[in-house]
Amino acid sequence: MNKIFLGMLLFIPISIAAHFLHWEETIVFVTAGLAIIPLAAFMGTATEEIAIVVGPNLGGLLNATFGNATELILAFIALKSGLIGVVKATITGSIISNLLLVLGFSMLLGGLRFKEQTFQPTVALTNSSLMNLAVISLLVPTAVEYTSSGIGEQTIQRLSVAVAVILIIVYGLTLLFSMKTHAYLFDVGVADLEVDEETSESAKPNIALWTGVLLAVTLGVAIESELLVEAFEAATESLGLPALFTGVILLPIIGNAAEHATAVTVAIKNKMDLSVSVAVGSSMQIALFVAPVLVIAGWLIGQPMDLDFNPFELVSVAVSVLIVNSICADGKSNWLEGGLLLATYMVLSFAFFFHPVVSG
Template structure:
């Protein structure tokens, strides 16, 4: 068993601990910390179950399954927070997930992969396509804020309708990106498949083709794991959100910092580990697809879904973000695009991404409550 799985098994102990902390009233801070730690392994098992089921259903449905459940943890946390009326925290978690994946995850992957391998290569064409999609996402979430800023006395209902229209367009674009990556141009995303590359989690030795063909996941088992982990994530997210305001206040943290930094790290931890692990095995294409793909899914799918869900819930969720959040997202997209455009990476580029994330994190920490 790999070290990552051992850690995940250990962290599962926080599931009953967090529930006990809630019912025994150990305090919001204890509930918040234990619930956050409990979500980490659950998100990891959701990802593992999705990957195993993807093997059974085939590449097309498997890709759709991965696309649907790729950011399920963040979506569940955001939906529960949205239902609780914590709209500013939800918006901050959207921008935080984009920033975290582009700077923190890519940065760690390039740094640790670059330490082990002098220079790593990946598909520059895919990087450019992803860059164009992220540019569109930045423009889409910038416009409602720009309209609100430049139009004196604009009604909230008008801003909400604008956000709904933009949300529908972004979801359509997301569906087209899935069609592009899984059907019309899937060959761009199949780097290394011809080599039938498979590596065990504990060694860097290739798995033989016969062993791969014999790997037939238990559909019932992994479906149960996916369902169980999803239900537990929903329960833990409820505990997390209920204790969030009081707990972060006692820690001296603002809702903005909590949404941008803390919640995305909790929701994305499993993906962080995957991206870094495969980068250290010199599979930079896969590492970047995890990091950038997650950011694209947040911007083109999760954010629009939350806008539409807010409309059904009676919560006025729109795409009018804090201007400082938009600046941070634009900075993250700009530096990530410039570094990945040449199709090569090294440890210094990873360090630059991490430095940019650290600077933004400090800025959000000292940003006053508005």
């Protein structure tokens, strides 16, 4: 897998050349998107290597902070460019792709190899309960907008900022819960991650080197995201892809590709605790941290970003959370349940493809 990611780094100079030589926007869009995938992978690797040195508490905070840094950078640049509908679509897509696509593939491939796999339902259901809160937080501003006559955009944004602050506080409490007061519940996933690390106690990572790598790939993600966003509208029109479909389906796959690979790989190794933790935990981070940060950032830079989502996007998130809650409740998974999650994702993908417009 690392060799594939190394090979994909070639798309970085290609995308930059395509931009400065004024090649077709479609080429810039595709090559920039492909360039982000290995950068996101190396960002995750650098974060994990630094976490080994700094210890479990600070390492856990570092992983939580940079876990969805790629999506945050990409969405912020789109927000700065005024593509509010695309930002909302990317948030929706990141949540449902982690819950349905990643977890679905993990359960399917893991189940085909091991017939039935088990995981701690407590952690999965805690994250699912937090996702229920996220659905409520998206539902309320949307419901207020649809049940009020003449309510202003500024009022909805103020409501969204208030909700965003609450969500960030809850996210902070979940970090306290998972890393301090109830850390024992998460011991299995941590143990699995430690087993996967190829570095030994005698050869601790070079923290200066990996910090440099982290800064370099973060800058790379920002540059490639800028190229991708600049080419977004022209490229989607040229490719004949609806903007909503691109935002909900394609962009989250680009940003989450490395994380997807990790979750599926550990599931095939029968480490379903870690796989569920990666998939459901990532969705929780998007809903409780990335989305609220973008709302507050939009308020600060004068972009009308709020939590008033397209009702169909809201329905998609609610459906995803509902089916994952029901499947994770017993702490067991098999290939059929993985297939059900993937089927749900495909149904939603087709619906987004035929949906006419981006709302907001």
